[in-house]
Amino acid sequence: xxxxxxxxxxxxxxxxxxLAAFVGFSAAVVALIAGISGAAATAVWFGPAYxxxxxxxxxAVFSVVALVSTGIAFIAALFSRGISRIALVxxxxxxxxxxxxxxxxxxxx
Numbered sequence: 001x002x003x004x005x006x007x008x009x010x011x012x013x014x015x016x017x018x019l020a021a022f023v024g025f026s027a028a029v030v031a032l033i034a035g036i037s038g039a040a041a042t043a044v045w046f047g048p049a050y051x052x053x054x055x056x057x058x059x060a061v062f063s064v065v066a067l068v069s070t071g072i073a074f075i076a077a078l079f080s081r082g083i084s085r086i087a088l089v090x091x092x093x094x095x096x097x098x099x100x101x102x103x104x105x106x107x108x109x
Contacts, residue, residue: 021084024076028091031069035098038062070095 038059070092077088 017079017081020076020079021081021088024073024080024084024088027069027072027076028088031066031073031095034062034066034069035095038066039102066095067099070099 041055041058041062073088074092077085077092080088
């Protein structure tokens with residue numbers, strides 16, 4: 001996603017399809033950063049997140065940002081073209097699968 005972001009950064013003013021790819025890769029990078037930050041926060045704070053309200057809020061904000069950014073990246077893929085479209089379309093379901101696996105890992109807590 002970072003490579004796609006760097007490649008489309010220079011071409012974003014060419015036409016709408018390049019702009020859509022740039023927006024999609026930007027949202028994908030934000031989703032990855034938010035997802036990794038939320039996972040890192042969970043790993044650093046051992047134990048379930050429901051014990052402290054600050055932990056709940058922190059994880060909720062990162063989760064909402066990651067989900068919204070993933071949706072924006074997937075929608076932007078529908079308006080982009082070429083390899084950018086393929087990368088962004090694959091990114092959406094892949095992130096949803098990761099969210100599903102993270103949710104399933106919390107059932108035992």
